[in-house]
Amino acid sequence: MDLLAFIHWNVNPEIFSLGPFSVRWxxxxxxxxxxxxxxxxxxxxxxxxxxxxxLESLFIYLIVATIIGARLGHVLFYGWDYYSQHPGEILKVWHGGLASHGGAMGIVVAIYFWSKKVSKRPVVWILDRVVVTVALVAALIRFGNLMNSEIYGIQTDLPWGFIFERNGEVVPKHPTQIYESLSYLVTFGVMLYTYWKTELRNRQGFILGVFFVMVFASRFFIEFIKEDQEAFEAGMALNMGQWLSIPFVLAGIYLIVRALKKPPIIYHKS
Structure with a gap:
């Protein structure tokens, strides 16, 4: 294996720092x-x-829900053995550790309360609109993971393999952050087209269903070439990320079928 033929990755995750304050990619x-x-x-x-x-109130709900949900998802699904013994570390989000499944759950919960309090419309109505941008956010976050040299794949001989030197790696690994980011960008494009160019935006739950199926199906398959994030995943036929993806894919299929069977709903000006 000619290691010079692969991509040597050693990017500093910090853009700049001023004393204790730092800006990271x-x-x-x-x-x-x-x-x-x-x-x-x-x-x-x-x-x-x-x-x-x-939109202003929705934006606040989503920011808070995404961060809290993603952090709690990581704590409960991937690191409970550690965080149960070090509860003070749970709040230290800047140390890393966010789970996309937890973020998705947090968004659904936040939208539920926002819909009850603000819009008075069905939860799926706003979720159909929110998930279009969530896919774009997810794509950018995965590029952030690449800049952090984290959440990458198993060894590969493919010419685009990355040697993550900052982590002490000496062999090329699958850049699964890029695979996921590109899959999320494709999902974003499909939903963007669906919303702006078709009347399917008026079939409640359709775009949300597309999001669930495309994002979590791609996540499910990419996990096969991703390194285990936690020690307990070693030897598992399916890892935690895959088990958590299955319910979302099934829910997505249900939402798509349900949306196509029901008549479109168009709301008048709020």
Whole structure:
């Protein structure tokens, strides 16, 4: 194996630092994703003549829910043995450790309460719009994982294999962060087209179903070439990420079938 034929990856995860304060690629990409999501949501709300005040409160709900849900997902699904003994570490999000499945669950919970309190519309109505931008945010977050040299795959002989030198790796590994990011970008493109170019946006749950199927099916298959994130996953036929993806895929199929069977719903100006 000619190691010079592969990509040697040793990027500093910090862009710059001033004393104890530092700006990291991961945080910057996370913020860019939410900012892009806000403007995408603004275009959607204007297109449907929805009060933009709804968007402001929704944005706050989503930021808080995503961070809390993703952190708790990591703590409960991947690191409970450690965090149960070190509860003070749970709040230290800046040390890393966010789970996309937990983030998805957090978003659903937040949207439920937001719908009851603000929009008074079905939860799936706003989820159909929110998930379009969530896919873009997820793609940027995975690029952040690449900049952190984390969550990568098993050894590969493919020419685009990455040698993650910052982690002490000496053999090329699958850059699964890029695989996931590209799959999320494709999902984003499909949902964007569905919303802006078809009437399927008015079939409640259809876009949400597409999101669940495309994002978590791709996650399920990519996990086969991803290194175990936690020691307890060693030897498992399916790892934790795959087990957590299956219910989302099934829910997505159900939502798509259900949406196609029901008549479209168009709301008037709020």
């Amino acid at each position: 991961y945080g910057l990409l996370f913020a860019i994703g939410f900012l892009a999501g806000y403007y995408q949501g603004e275009w959607m709300f204007k297109f449907e003549n929805i009060d933009l005040k709804w």
